[in-house]
Amino acid sequence: MARYGMLIDLTLCAQCSACTVACEALYGLPAGESGVHLRSFETGRFPAVQRITLPVQCMHCQEPPCVQVCPTGATYRDPATGTVQMDYERCVGCRYCMTACPYGARQFDEAQGTVAKCVFCTSRVEQGLQPACVETCIGQARLFGNLGDPTSEVSRAIAERKAVPLHPELGTQPSVFYVF
């Protein structure tokens, strides 16, 4: 079984929003409804507080709170890839998943009346391509691959660069890791 995952190295990220725009373009999303969001966070403790901006998207949690609350099965974890996917035919737009996601990774699609999010471009990956955000990243800050294989490039980079997930204390077991 694969477990698709991603590394985002913030030391290489230019915060140019190319990933955000690539996602909108690929999926025909209106501006501002990309599956990748640039978010600002405060880190550290007073007085050594620092504001950082980082790209946030669905973390493809292995223990996803969004899946647990979805009343229709519209969002589900795919065991073959370890990703969290959407069946838009089943989505009734109740937004329970948006409330449950601790990363703010989902957005409401006003036109469709459903909730959208990053799906790791699995249709591209099945064709041997990289996710659009990875392919577009000018700083090569993103790596995508199989976290289930400890010898994969992404697994080795996560280990070597000491990458960490966001909020590991929540127990969601994200599949997106960051280098700060």
Ligand code: SF4
């Ligand atoms: S990041 Fe949010 S939307 Fe994605 S799997 Fe985790 S809880 Fe669900």
Ligand code: SF4
């Ligand atoms: S908005 Fe759609 S995906 Fe989210 S909980 Fe409701 S039915 Fe499930």
